[in-house]
Structure formats: C-alpha cells, structure tokens
Amino acid sequence: MADDEASPGATGLPQALVEGYESFLSGRFLAEHDRFEELAVKGQTPRTMVISCCDSRVAPEAIFNAGPGELFVLRNVAALVPPFEPDDHYHGASAALEYAVMALKVSDVVVLGHGQCGGVRAYAEIAAEPDAPRLSHSDFIGDWIKMLGPAADRLGVPPNPRDSLYVERLEFEAVKQTLRNLRSFPMIQVLEHHRHLRLHGALFRITDGRLFVLDESTGAFNPVCEKAYAAAFAEARF
Template identity: 45%
Template sequence: MTLASPLPDYLVNRYHGWKATRYAENRSWYQKLASEGQHPRAMVISCCDSRVHVTSIFGADPGEFFLHRNIANLVPPYAPDGNQHGTSAAIEYAVTALKVPHLIVIGHSSCGGVKGCYDMCEGHAPALEEKTSFVGRWMDLLRPGYARLPEGTDEERVAALEKQGVLISLENLLTFPYVKEAVEEGRLSLHGLWTDIGAGGLECYDPERGGFVPL
C-alpha cells in the first residue's frame, strides 16, 4: 500500500497527550479491559455526524458502551440474504455474544442524512436517486417515515423525520429474531432517543404518550 499517508501532526500530538495523562492516570483500568474482555452495559446506535458524541453526553467510560455509527443512525430490517450487513453484524454480536441489556438508538437535530432523504422524497435530490449513490440507497430505509410526516413547514417536517428514523430503527430491530426473543424474555430493553445538538437537550420516546419527551 503506497497511498497511505503519515498521521497529521496534530493527531500525533493529541495521542501523546492522551497517553501521558488520561491513559497514565487509568492504566490499570485499560489493562483490565484488555485482559478481561469487554462487558458493555449498552449498545448505542448513533449517527456518524461528528457533532454527536454519545460518550460525552452520558459521561461514559471506556468499555461501557458498544458503539455503532452509520449515516442517520438507521437499522435495516432483518435480511440474511441482503447486502446491508455492517449494522446487522454489530447488532448480532452485541445481542448474541456480548448480551447487552440495553440497546439505544439515538437520533439528532440537523441530521444531514435525514435532510437528504427528505429532499430525495420531495424530488429535490436527483444525485441521491442514482443507483450508484450509497447514501441514497441507505436512506431508502427512511422513506416509510416520510409517508408518516404531519403537515407543516419543511423545517418542522425534517425534524419530525429525524424522530421517525429512530422509530423505524426500533421497529426494524424487532424483525431480528434474537432481538425480539431477548426483548420478550426481558433480557434486553430498547430505547429511542433524540438529542438537540445546539441546546444540549435529550428526549426519549415514551410509547404510552406516543411521542418523544424531554429528560
């Protein structure tokens, strides 16, 4: 491989700073994680968006969350013969091997992937309609949520679609046999969250109220 480049200096410097401070202060904990394996308290499926920092939101330590990130924090339906295996593989491993007790899907405000889906459904994103668009074909998973949107401004409808993405992911999780079985047996609980990046707000889906409520 001749095209790989050295790491930028600022990242090298940050690494050495981490190694000399946080790692040095918690060396025994890192060694424990390495020798005893991982036993995460939850799996979190979040967006790739660089502004979404789940471990900071919950003050999580290394080893506490099994994290999976993808565009718009989506979960595809269970499809053993399909080709969307990255997210599905992470779910399978978390539930069947790590046996996490909680599985959290967290959406967020100003999600570019969700906005792309909205524009595509509105007929304003021809590039995403192309068969060669990986983003467009991934965002097809969110199209059912567009059909559920209430009337309102584009801004209001996009925000509603962000939350629909969380709900669709929760619905699709229950198409995985081992997820459904674990939920029915009380070994696993599913949670749907949405965070407002600018305001620092966090909302949780409440099935009894039929919507997201602030925490």
C-alpha cells in the first residue's frame, strides 16, 4: 500500500478503505443484496466457527470462499484460546467461543493455524533469547503466547529454537494445543460428547496455499483437496 493510499481521505478513513468500500457497494453488495437483507431481518445462523490468527495474510472467508453470514470468526495472535478460567478477568476469546456454541449453536469449530506465524515465531525467539527487549513494557504478546508452552514442551528442547523447521513443527503443535484448551471448557466437553459439536484442526500454508487438516486418530496433518490443488497449478500462470 502506497503512502498516499494509507493517508486519510475526506471521510477520515484511509483512502484505500474508502475505495474498497466503493467497490463493495457496486460489486458484492449489489450481487448479494438479498442475502444481506435476509441476514439483517433473520439474524445470523452460521454453522461453523473458525478460530484464526490476526495475520492479514490469512483470511478465513477468502480461504474457504465463504459468503456473508456463513462463518463466525474469532481472530487473535496465533489462533489461540486460553484454557477454561472462570474468574472476573476479561476473556474475549472465551466470550466469543461461548456465544458461538451456546447462542448460535454452531456444529463445528475449526482451529486454523498458518505458516509463517509471527506469534509462534515470537515464542521461539523468546525461548532462544529470554532477555531480549519486548515490544512494550506491558508485553501483552509475550504473556499471550505463553500458552504455547505446553506445545513446545511436547516437541522437546530444540538445538536452535529459531530453526525454521522447528518453528513449522510448533505451528502445527499450536493447533493441537488450542484443541486441548477448547476441550477444557465444560460446555465443549458436553456438546462434543453428545455429538452436537465437532472440533477440527487445520493449518494454511501461505507460501503455496496448501491446507492441512488434523487426523486426531494419528496426530498427523494431511493435505486436503489434492486433485483440486493439482488442477489449480496444472496450467502455466505466466
């Protein structure tokens, strides 16, 4: 984004956002106007919740080609959810989860990790250099990504925490950790036990667009839509 695109326009918003909204009005909003009206009148009834990272390169609606009202999305650093902690602190992730499964009654929750995750890499870098300066005095990110500790413990002590292969392994293991944390919630335990709710782990690799889904019976992440993926790259793109 060029500097002039990021500068506030007459509306006070960045100009790129204003232009994007104009395109939305003349394009997708017109094409899906009936859908938006239905959502406004009847409310949302998504069947799937996606827990994803804040990373701007990983947009669940784009990855899954979802329209308005189809996904209930929670995004935060490294797609993490804390374990069940019923106290008087603020719990944004837990509140979103509670609303999705208890109010909206979604049938599926997908934990979507991704490659080149800055939060996971930050955890590895802190492990390699614990005395390095943080982004701020409060160190909100450092406190948040401590949730990756159990995932890192399962992988064992690496020769070099900054090694790209180790960070990639930790990205996959982080998805499993969030699934573990989700299952610490009594409401999740009950709904999953009665088969009213299904939990899924997945990882999107930015470099090549591959999507991997966790097989919890083996612990392995397997690529999906192999034929479609091969077909998408069968023809020369240049």
